[in-house]
Amino acid sequence: MRRRRTFARAAKRVATSSPMYALLVASAAFILFPLYMTVVDSLQPLAKLLTYPPDFWPDSPQWSNYRAAMTDIPMPRYMLNSLVMAGVITAGQVTTSALAAYAFAFMRFPLRTPLFFVFLSTMMVPWEVSIIPNFQTIQRLDWIDTYQGLTVPFLATAFGTFLLRQHFLTLPRELKDAADIDGYGNLKFLLFVVVPLSRAALATLAVFSFLQAWNQYLWPLLVTNDPDMRTVQIGIAALQAEEVQRTNVVLAGTIIALVPMLLLVIVFQRFLVRGLTAGAVKG
Amino acid sequence: MIGEPSAAPVATPAERRRRRRGARGATELIAAAPFLLPSLVLFGAFVFYPLVRSIYLGFHATDPFGRREIWVGIEQYQDVLTSPDFVHSLLVTGQFTLYTVIPATAIGLYLALLAYQRLPGIIVFRTIFSSTVASSVAVSSVMFLLLLNPGVGVLNYLIDRTGGPTVSWLTDPTWALPAVAMTTVWMNLGFATIVILAGLQNIPEELYEAARADGASPLDEFLHVTLPGISPTLLFVSVVGVIFAFQSFGQIHILTRGGPLDSTNVIVYSIYQEAFLHYNIGLASAQAVVLFVIVLLLTLVQFAAAQRWVFYR
Numbered sequence: 001m002r003r004r005r006t007f008a009r010a011a012k013r014v015a016t017s018s019p020m021y022a023l024l025v026a027s028a029a030f031i032l033f034p035l036y037m038t039v040v041d042s043l044q045p046l047a048k049l050l051t052y053p054p055d056f057w058p059d060s061p062q063w064s065n066y067r068a069a070m071t072d073i074p075m076p077r078y079m080l081n082s083l084v085m086a087g088v089i090t091a092g093q094v095t096t097s098a099l100a101a102y103a104f105a106f107m108r109f110p111l112r113t114p115l116f117f118v119f120l121s122t123m124m125v126p127w128e129v130s131i132i133p134n135f136q137t138i139q140r141l142d143w144i145d146t147y148q149g150l151t152v153p154f155l156a157t158a159f160g161t162f163l164l165r166q167h168f169l170t171l172p173r174e175l176k177d178a179a180d181i182d183g184y185g186n187l188k189f190l191l192f193v194v195v196p197l198s199r200a201a202l203a204t205l206a207v208f209s210f211l212q213a214w215n216q217y218l219w220p221l222l223v224t225n226d227p228d229m230r231t232v233q234i235g236i237a238a239l240q241a242e243e244v245q246r247t248n249v250v251l252a253g254t255i256i257a258l259v260p261m262l263l264l265v266i267v268f269q270r271f272l273v274r275g276l277t278a279g280a281v282k283g
Numbered sequence: 284m285i286g287e288p289s290a291a292p293v294a295t296p297a298e299r300r301r302r303r304r305g306a307r308g309a310t311e312l313i314a315a316a317p318f319l320l321p322s323l324v325l326f327g328a329f330v331f332y333p334l335v336r337s338i339y340l341g342f343h344a345t346d347p348f349g350r351r352e353i354w355v356g357i358e359q360y361q362d363v364l365t366s367p368d369f370v371h372s373l374l375v376t377g378q379f380t381l382y383t384v385i386p387a388t389a390i391g392l393y394l395a396l397l398a399y400q401r402l403p404g405i406i407v408f409r410t411i412f413s414s415t416v417a418s419s420v421a422v423s424s425v426m427f428l429l430l431l432n433p434g435v436g437v438l439n440y441l442i443d444r445t446g447g448p449t450v451s452w453l454t455d456p457t458w459a460l461p462a463v464a465m466t467t468v469w470m471n472l473g474f475a476t477i478v479i480l481a482g483l484q485n486i487p488e489e490l491y492e493a494a495r496a497d498g499a500s501p502l503d504e505f506l507h508v509t510l511p512g513i514s515p516t517l518l519f520v521s522v523v524g525v526i527f528a529f530q531s532f533g534q535i536h537i538l539t540r541g542g543p544l545d546s547t548n549v550i551v552y553s554i555y556q557e558a559f560l561h562y563n564i565g566l567a568s569a570q571a572v573v574l575f576v577i578v579l580l581l582t583l584v585q586f587a588a589a590q591r592w593v594f595y596r
Contacts, residue, residue: 010403017402024397028411031394034469035418037437038426052435096321103318109311115319122330124582128530128551129575130333132340132558132568137328156325186314215419217533218551222559233421237537240425254425261417265473266410276416276474277481 035258042066042251049247062248069252073243077228078235079256081150085220085231086213088151093209094202097160102190104161105168106176122158128218135222149223150231154213160205163275167201168194200271207268208275214261232257334575340568352565363569371545372553375460376529379549382464383471384524388517390468391475396509398476399483409480416473420533427466428453428538456546459539463547466534471527475520482516483509522585529578550574 014021041049043061069075103109104116134153143149171194179189195202220231230238236257239250265272341359343352363369394412398405415423430438431452439449452462490508499507532551535541541548541556548556550570558567 014403017400020397020400020402024400024402024405024408027394027397028408031411031415031469031472034423034426034430037430041429050435053440054435054437056437096325099318100322103315107311107315107318109315110308111312112315115323119322119326122326124579125330125334125575126526126530126578128532128554129337129571129578130330131554132564132571133333133336134329135559136336137333153325153329156322156329158322158326161322186318211417215421217420217536218555221536233419233533236425237421237533240428240537251425251429254422258418258422261419262414265414265417269410269413272416273413273477273481276477 038251039255042248042255044248046245046248065248065252066256068246068249069256072246073239073249073253074227074230074235075232075253075256078230078232078253081147081229082214082232082257084147085150085216086210088147089154089213090206090209092151092155093157093160094206096156097164097205098190098195098198098202100156100161101164101168102186102194104165105171106189106194107186119158119161123162131218131222138223144223145226145229150220150229153219157209160209163205164198164201167198171197200274203268204271204275207264207271211261211264211272337568337571337575340565341572343565343568345562345564355565359565359569360572363566363573368545369553369570369573372548372550375545375547376549379460379464379467379531379547380525380528382461383467383528384521386464387468387471387475387524388479388521391472391479391520392513392517394472394476395479395483398480412476413473413480415470416477418470418473420470421537423466423470424534424537427462427469431462431466431538453539454543456544459543459547463534463538466538467528467531470534471524475524478520479513479516482513485516486512518588519585522581522588525581526578529574529581 037054037056040055040058042065043058043063044055044065045062048055048058100119104112104119138144138149138153141148143152175193175197176189179193184193215233216231217233217237220234224230224234227235227238236250236254239253240247243250340352342354342356344355344359345352398409398412418426430436433439433449433451433454436452438452442449450458452458486509490512491504494504494508528549530551531549532555535547535549535552536555539547541552551574554567554570554574557563557570
């Protein structure tokens with residue numbers, strides 16, 4: 001009964017605001033158009049890609065392009081590389097940030113404030129400024145074409161430390177007092193009390209780190225020469241130039257590279273929004 | 284806000300107190316070290332050392348193999364700042380900034396206002412409007428490469444259908460930068476929309492109620508409640524957009540390689556070219572340091588402005 005009334009009310013609101021919906025749908029179509037066209041072209045036979053006028057609908061969708069992307073071009077290898085890279089970076093960033101944030105939020109030690117500023121100051125150095133010496137370091141360590149080379153420079157993040165510290169500071173101080181009485185050491189307190197109470201903040205950081213790592217371009221381009229070590233981003237960009245005879249397959253690969261991140265963004269939207277706006281709220 | 288005052292001093296002579304505090308400080312520092320060192324070591328190796336090293340390299344010239352370093356002093360920085368190529372690259376970056384930040388902020392604001400409506404199913408539109416945040420620079424560029432194709436691309440087709448003159452988007456020096464900017468705007472729209480929408484949601488409902496009670500029209504509401512309410516957010520989005528623009532690389536590398544005729548040779552692409560294609564490590568480092576100073580100034584402007592805006596709100 002009640003549900004029916006809410007439904008009726010909703011229907012009425014939909015009807016009265018139909019111009020608004022028209023605007024929403026038009027805007028959504030505008031935003032999705034590049035993605036839509038890529039999907040259409042990824043389902044075309046190659047000959048159809050080169051004809052004018054362009055098709056807005058695949059007459060006979062060629063799903064085999066997607067199979068070809070997984071067999072004829074090394075998409076599975078690229079995906080694996082990206083997964084390992086993004087996974088290691090995410091795990092590393094969450095760990096180092098949680099440790100440092102814990103020290104800044106719960107421990108008392110000399111130079112705490114200056115050290116916190118040292119952390120924050122790293123946010124002012126754009127990564128692009130340090131690529132030359134960092135590339136030389138990785139070269140000297142003989143880490144070109146390795147997962148270490150792809151991940152180690154990114155295992156710490158001031159943004160993550162800041163984000164987690166803000167959350168840790170909202171936890172009641174009494175927890176720490178109780179833990180002290182129970183004889184919990186710092187690490188035990190962090191692992192068994194702070195972490196379970198901070199799952200949302202940790203998830204925010206994890207989603208953010210994973211998305212950023214997966215989508216990286218400049219650094220993987222520099223430190224991978226071996227096609228087997230390419231990440232998915234470098235892979236599709238390179239294939240797009242190399243495999244002109246298989247553009248449709250490369251486009252299918254592009255969609256395959258995008259879909260996991262699209263799902264991540266949709267499923268964890270709430271966390272992502274919190275991460276992206278962390279800077280905005282503080283100014 | 285950050286440090287709390289240390290424990291109340293014990294009533295003992297100053298000398299002994301200081302010594303005891305020093306001893307306790309050392310113990311505390313040893314306890315905190317395992318928590319801080321992982322991050323600090325990584326920052327030292329991959330942020331601070333490279334920064335210092337870049338400045339150092341900027342004072343040196345390198346042979347074409349990038350091996351020998353010869354001290355040339357401040358001269359190289361002067362050369363960079365006065366070289367027509369670098370100045371050109373700065374101008375291109377500036378233009379690129381204008382072409383990306385203004386549209387992305389404006390369209391982001393429009394989309395956020397649309398998505399802010401309380402309507403059934405609005406969550407679907409919110410998701411769609413923020414979805415481009417998932418698209419990497421490589422994915423976005425490959426997608427737009429297709430749309431921008433001068434012969435069979437959809438963009439020229441639509442222009443042709445509406446009777447306009449078609450354009451060789453990525454090979455015409457006049458249009459290459461706007462075309463790369465278009466790709467970038469699309470890619471950044473998700474971020475802009477998410478942040479501006481969050482800003483809108485932070486405006487207290489009572490302000491709107493008060494405005495309505497005073498008989499404000501929707502336009503009044505927008506001008507006197509919404510706009511002042513989200514101006515700090517808009518500022519944040521634009522400054523972050525400017526910083527993004529100064530760091531852009533992937534879309535240039537995939538779409539134009541800095542060409543045609545250097546018309547899209549933005550600063551990071553120029554650094555990449557000098558360092559990794561021409562092996563001019565010293566010159567590229569000097570350029571990187573200039574980039575650092577620019578981004579640092581922009582960040583400081585953002586902090587100062589944000590403080591002000593938040594204060595006056």
